[in-house]
Amino acid sequence: MTHHAHHQDHSHSHAGHVELAETLRLDALLLGAYLDEASEWAAGFIAAPATVVDLGAGSGAGTVALARRFPHADIMALDRSPGMLAEVALAAAQHGIQNRVTTLEADLEQGLPASASADLMWASSFVHELKDPEGALRQMHDTLRPGGVLIVIEMDSLPTFLPASALSGVESRLHEGLAHLGWNAHPDWSEALLGAGFVSVERRLFPSVGSLESSTASLTSRYARAFLSRMREATGSSLSPADQASLEKLLGHGPGSVEQRPDLQLRGSRTGWAALKA
Ligand SMILES: C[S@@+](CC[C@H](N)C(=O)[O-])C[C@H]1O[C@@H](n2cnc3c(N)ncnc32)[C@H](O)[C@@H]1O
Structure with a gap:
């Protein structure tokens, strides 16, 4: 199996963490239907976990969804970024679940520290970021309690904001450029999960479409601006002059800007894997 350039994780730097946290929060608000769906899916495998660990918790969207679905569980959010863990603590306090949520910087x-042992582990948009994902999946297997479940989630593709033909298809070329840089690259994890020792693996698709309600229009354009800016920064001068001009227009403040285009429609899709330990 080939892997997985390190790419969009700027979370060690302060500015990078703030920017990534904002992107993750907007994603959860607009495309976060999968959070409840996948938590419910997990409950079908393990009805009442006493302990849950959210690996690579980011801004804590998964932590909060898991705490909501499993009201008697203690949840640990693990991340290597102290800034992200501060975001999780804030989100936990805002949802009144701080007494059940702990954070672990690792x-x-x-x-994987032994203190991350749990009945249910959740790793969303995370495994593909690791240099040795197979080794990490093995550690997750070994650290889970017997009979435990690991849910792995990945984005199938980067979020899409524009109709396919808009600006001659600039968005698909941006995604192609980022794929070359290794953004979001991941295989079907089934084989690696079985190789890590899990006894069975189920896979499920979680498609989602951003709401077209006017109440979310400004959030959608905020997310589009944040994501397109990150994509422009990453692809830099590798884009054609025409595509760079299209991005200028989208990220400018005139009539063609993301705030003023009438045709923004956010789409995304995720795949989940549920892996069971004997
Ligand atoms: C793309 S974010 C995903 C956040 C969240 N799980 C979600 O789905 O919205 C990846 C997170 O993993 C963390 N991370 C990346 N590599 C890590 C590592 N080696 N150990 C611990 N955390 C890591 C980053 O700091 C970041 O918060």
């Missing part, structure tokens, strides 16, 4: 490249 870098999975250095190994």
Whole structure:
């Protein structure tokens, strides 16, 4: 199996963490239907986990969804970024679940601490970021309690904001450019999960479409601006002058800007894997 350039994780730097946290929060608000759907899916495998660990918790969207679905569970959010863990603590306090949520600063490249043992583990948009995902999945298997479940979630593709033909298809070329840089690259994890020792693996698709309600229009354009800016920064001068001009227009403040285009429609899709430990 080939892997997985390190790419969009700027979370070690302060500015990077703030920017990534904002993107994750907007994603959860607009495309977060999968959070409740996948938590419900997990409950079909393990009805009442006493302990849950959210690996690579980011801004805590998964932590909060898991705490909501499993009201008697203690939830640990693990991340290597202290800034992200502060976001999780804030989100936990805002949802009144701070008494059940703990945070653990740990870098999975250095190994998964034994204190992260749990009945249910959740790793969303995370496994593909690791240098040795197979080794990490093995550690997750070994650290889970017997009979435990690991839910892995990945984005099938980057979020899409524009109709396919808009601006001569600039968005698909941006995504192609980022794929070359290794953004979001991941295989079907089924084989690696079985190789890590899990006894069975189920896979499920979670498609989602952003709401077209006017109440979310400004959030959608905020997310579009944040994501397109990150994509422009990453692809830089590798884009054609015409595509760079299209991005200028989208990220400018005139009539063609993301705030003023009438045709923004957010789409995304995720795949989940549920892996069971004997
Ligand atoms: C793309 S975010 C996903 C956040 C969240 N799970 C979600 O789905 O919205 C990946 C997170 O993993 C964390 N991370 C990346 N590599 C890590 C590692 N080796 N150990 C611990 N956390 C890591 C980053 O700091 C970041 O918060």
